Amino acid sequence: MKSKKTLLITLLVIIISSLPLKGQSNDTEAAIYNIGFSAVFSTVGAIINKKPNEPLGKVIKKSLWQGALGGYITFESKRILREAQQQEKWEYFWVAKLVNAAGTSIKENASMNRDLWVKWHINIGFNRIEFNTIDKFSVSYKVMPVSLIYTADAFFRYDFNLQNSLRTGEFIFNTPLINDKENIDIEASTYPGYIVFENEFKNDIKLVSHEIIHQYQNNDFTIFNTYYQKPLIKWSDKNKTINWLNRYIYPEFHYFILRPTYLIEENTANSYYDNFFEHEAGYYSNTID
Structure with missing residues (x-):
C-alpha cells in the first residue's frame, strides 16, 4: 500500500510538472490553471x-473534486479583484x-x-485566524512567523498606511522610493x-490589485504546508513544547x-511579464503593457 501511495504521488507530481508554466491569456486558461493546480x-x-x-x-x-472546487473559488476571487480595479470599487477588495x-x-x-467545511481560515498580515466547525464551533489564532518578522521590519522602514490597510485587508505601507536588488526604482513590492x-x-x-494577486499566489502555495502536518501532529502528542508551538504558530x-x-x-x-507570477498578476489587474 505504501509503494502504491508513493507511485500515485509521483505520477501526480510528474503530470503537473510537465504542464507548461505560462501566464494566462484568457479566463478559460486562468480557470484551468487554478482548478488543475489545486486539484x-x-x-x-x-x-x-x-x-x-x-x-x-x-x-x-474526494480530494480531486474538493481541490478543484477550492481552485475555482480562488479563480473567482482573482476575478473580483479585476472588477475592483475596472470599476474602481475599493469595497470589492474585502x-x-x-x-x-x-x-x-x-x-x-x-x-x-x-470534509470541505471542517476548518476555515483567513490571513491578515502575519495573523492567521481559524474557524473550527467540527463538533463545536470555535475560533483560534496562530501567528505566521516569517510574515511577522518581515512586517515588524517594515514598521521601522516605511510608513504604515492605515486607510488602505483597512480598505484591502492587507498590511499596506508607503515610502518615498523603492529600489530593487539591482537598484532600479520600482513602484511597489510584495513581501511575506x-x-x-x-x-x-x-x-x-x-x-x-496587482500586488494583492501576489498575496493570493502566496495563499495558493500554502497547500504544501499540509504535507508535513501528519508527522507534526504525532510529534505534538508526545512533546508539550511542540504541542504549544503547533497550537499558536503556523x-x-x-x-x-x-x-x-x-x-x-x-x-x-x-x-x-514573461515571468508566470507577474503575468498572472498583470492579467487580473490589467497592468500588462
Whole structure:
C-alpha cells in the first residue's frame, strides 16, 4: 500500500510538472490553471494524510473534486479583484479577500483529507485566524512567523498606511522610493505579510490589485504546508513544547517552494511579464503593457 501511495504521488507530481508554466491569456486558461493546480496538489496531500484503513480510491476521488472546487473559488476571487480595479470599487477588495480565504480553506481541507467545511481560515498580515466547525464551533489564532518578522521590519522602514490597510485587508505601507536588488526604482513590492508602495502610487487601484494577486499566489502555495502536518501532529502528542508551538504558530514552509519557483521564473523570463507570477498578476489587474 505504501509503494502504491508513493507511485500515485509521483505520477501526480510528474503530470503537473510537465504542464507548461505560462501566464494566462484568457479566463478559460486562468480557470484551468487554478482548478488543475489545486486539484492535483490537494490530492497529493490527501494521499499523504490518508488514514491507514481508508480506501485510496475514495480519498483520491474526494480530494480531486474538493481541490478543484477550492481552485475555482480562488479563480473567482482573482476575478473580483479585476472588477475592483475596472470599476474602481475599493469595497470589492474585502469581498475578494473573503472569497479567496474560502477557496484556500477548501483546498487545505482537501489536502488534509478532511470534509470541505471542517476548518476555515483567513490571513491578515502575519495573523492567521481559524474557524473550527467540527463538533463545536470555535475560533483560534496562530501567528505566521516569517510574515511577522518581515512586517515588524517594515514598521521601522516605511510608513504604515492605515486607510488602505483597512480598505484591502492587507498590511499596506508607503515610502518615498523603492529600489530593487539591482537598484532600479520600482513602484511597489510584495513581501511575506505586507505590501509597500511608493507614495506616488499608493492609491493606484490597478497596482494595488496587482500586488494583492501576489498575496493570493502566496495563499495558493500554502497547500504544501499540509504535507508535513501528519508527522507534526504525532510529534505534538508526545512533546508539550511542540504541542504549544503547533497550537499558536503556523510555520510557513511553503516559502521554500514559492520563492525558488519565482526566482526560476524571473531568471528564465525574457521580459518582466514573461515571468508566470507577474503575468498572472498583470492579467487580473490589467497592468500588462
